[in-house]
Amino acid sequence: MSQRYSRILSRIVRSPFEKRRPMSDTLSPTTLRTEAAALWRLAWPVLIGQLATVGMGVADVAMTGHTSAAELAAVSLGASIWSIIIVTVSGTMMAINSVVAHEVGAGAFGTIPHSVRQALWKGLGVGVVAMLLANLATLLFDHLLLDDAVNARASLFVHIISLGLPAFAAHRALYGYSTSINQTKPVMVIALLGLAFNVLVNWLLIFGHLGLPKLGGVGCAVATAACMWLMLAAMVAWIRHAPAYRQTYPFTHWEWPHWPEIRAMLRLGLPIGVTYFAEVSAFGAVSLLVARFGVVEVSAHQIALNFASLVFMVPLSFGIGLITRVGQAMGENKPERARFAAWIGVAMSLAFALLSALFIAVFRHQIAAAYTSDPAVRALCAHLLLFAALFQLSDAAQVAASCAIRGYKVTRQPMQIQVLAFWVFALPLGCVLGLAPSWAPLAPAAPMAASGFWIGLVLGLTIAAVLLTMSLHRLSVQRLRGA
Structure with a gap:
């Protein structure tokens, strides 16, 4: 069974121009476990x-x-x-x-x-x-x-x-x-x-x-x-x-x-800072916009967001470990191993996200009850946690892929994708659904309040996950061809 999974993963990890080459030992079940263990050793203390x-x-x-x-x-x-x-x-x-x-x-x-x-x-x-x-x-x-x-x-x-x-x-x-x-x-x-x-x-x-x-x-x-x-x-x-x-x-x-080196670090680091700012400011803007719908809406939103943020720490920790694994492989001029490490990290993040999505969906009422005893807040929070469960996979994929890309010393493209996903798609759609302005052609008949904003977040994270995963694939293939 493990050999079958190894063959399936090899089709993902290998680049298209490698199809006629024999499968490398890099893709054996043993090395799959070794790479996963190496990433876990880096990630759990960070977590x-x-x-x-x-x-x-x-x-x-x-x-x-x-x-x-x-x-x-x-x-x-x-x-x-x-x-x-x-x-x-x-x-x-x-x-x-x-x-x-x-x-x-x-x-x-x-x-x-x-x-x-x-x-x-x-x-x-x-x-x-x-x-x-x-x-x-x-x-x-x-x-x-x-x-x-x-x-x-x-x-x-x-x-x-x-x-x-x-x-x-x-x-x-x-x-x-x-x-x-x-x-x-x-x-x-x-x-x-x-x-x-x-x-x-x-x-x-x-x-x-x-x-x-x-x-x-x-x-x-x-x-x-x-x-x-x-x-x-x-x-x-x-x-x-x-x-x-x-x-x-x-x-x-x-x-x-040494200003030339500091400038070089700023060229790498500022796009990451802008990326983080775009994401956290979008979530902050949603919190401010939801506040107009009253205490129940804003309380349920904050509770659901708080729990989703805690769960997000796991794929984020995998991502920080991925920067090290991919960066070290590229420093050794081993782009095949960098690609392998990147996709193992994405796969581990997705595996955790699948478990967390199931956990949130099944135990959403118990999670809400742990935060509040107010029946109205608990009911709405449980509803919003369904959206949190829905975006677990896309959230994990986007953070793992973006960190793997940074391991290649590429930071501007993830920034552009994240700004696009959150400020061009997620927040505008959330405003249309959540606020239902009369001028918007696709606005619902009545404001969807917090639920509308969370639908926008699900869409934004999904767009980010798809584009960043495609970007990681193209980048890793380019590095292989360059080698």
């Missing part, structure tokens, strides 16, 4: 680290919710800006993953320290720019007709938490370096350390325990900003002392910025 990072935001909202509604509103508003900024920064810094993975594959270990030092300079610049943009974004609060006290607290939250952005960007540079040399467990351990620190300092500062001032939601901002600097310090300390980093140790001497 736990991602969940721990998401857990910081969850802890902020959950703990502030026990103070007052005004404090919770301020933190929620501030966190909406913070989440968009850090996701964009994270994507922009991801160029170092591809750069170092290629250098590892090529055996160019002597150039890795230089690349990491330049990535740190880039991180410092990106972090400072992000800090300025976050503070400017608080001007949006003046146009939301907020209570003056909530506006002031939300703005103060952003002003304080933004102080952690330079540390966050520098940490992501070292994060990408570590994962690209196959060291993902430090990422997991440091993220868990950050989560524990964040929860402890939240407890101290939100509620004023142990004689410390009671800061409410602002305490969350202080805790998270301090946590970013702690995680950076912990990452530096780990790299300094762990033997695995000796061959590529980046802190041997001081080095000034």
